[in-house]
Amino acid sequence: MTEEVYKEAAQNVTAWYRQYGRDLPWRRTGNPYHIWISEIMLQQTQVDTVKPYYERFIETLPTVEDLAGADEQRVFKLWEGLGYYRRASHLKEAASMIVNEYHGRFPETYEELLKLKGVGMYTASAIASIAFGIPKGVVDGNTLRIVARLFNREDNIALQKTKNAFGEIMDAMIRYAEPSDFNQGMMDLGAMICTPSKPSCDECPVASLCQSRECQTVLRLPVNNKVVNKSILEYMTVVIRDGDRYFMVQNEQGLLQHLYGFAQYGCDMPSEFEKAFYDDYGVKIRLTQYISDIKHVFTHREWRMHVYGGEVVDPATRPMRDFYKLEEIEQLPVSTAHLKVLKAYLKVLQ
DNA sequence: CAAACGTGGGA
DNA sequence: TTCCCAAGTTT
Structure with missing residues (x-):
């Protein structure tokens, strides 16, 4: 009975994908390196955001050897x-690791893929199925939502326990279909039809099997209880x-690690800032102008930046390496928060 | 397990 | 404005 539902659902999703699936840049290749890059970029990131990044990355670093040998700053x-x-x-x-330990041969099994840094269960399943046709169901925001609705499950999808249980359901379903098309079909279905709000159930290839539709619980599934205090x-x-x-400095750890930003301290007074900066860098500066207040929101915190312009007072104390021309800054990786700061500064002072 | 980790888009 | 959440992983 259940197996029959799995089979019909898997076949319907796969057939639907072949007719309506999206044409995306990383779907025009079988190159596992390219597929890997796309899957890493797509983690918690929307398709439209990824597209230009993917194109530029593949153009700049077309092979895994290029990436392994690339200057880190450039990456x-x-x-x-x-x-x-x-x-x-x-x-x-x-x-x-792929170049040095595997001699450039891309890992071809779920277990081997899982050993790569940054590749977790989702990404290993995605690459295994899409690049190598291995029947391993992908567990992501889309497929969790579809499984919750299809089988009217009220499990909290924020829990690993639920992800494992739903993953087993995905694995059971994928046996009845071609792995690559089924997984990508599930993700497209979640992105295009079985959306969080305003799902298009009328166009859904598994509507006739959907238990939450029958129970009219579609709109309150999936249950996602996670606490984020900002x-x-x-x-x-x-x-x-x-x-x-x-002046720009590279973050050494934590939030925005490796990215460059302007000097920033949690103090209130210009004099405090000038002292803190001198203590850290041995450069005497003076704040000369208030620019604006800028808010930048992260998932788990919010920055309220009170932006000022400042100048070096005593050039004799200045170590040149931390100061960059505008055209040099264009070559540095800078956080979005501080790109906003630079833009506001230039707007006022140029 | 819970927390840390970015950014942008939609309602 | 505020909240949710989007093809998650690491510690």
């Missing part, structure tokens, strides 16, 4: 604005100029 620059920058670190680390941080952020150069 972060390719990732600038995409977010979750650890993905870029992991990508390069994994590329080196902290608010206030900063003074200063664009410090010295002639035609501006």
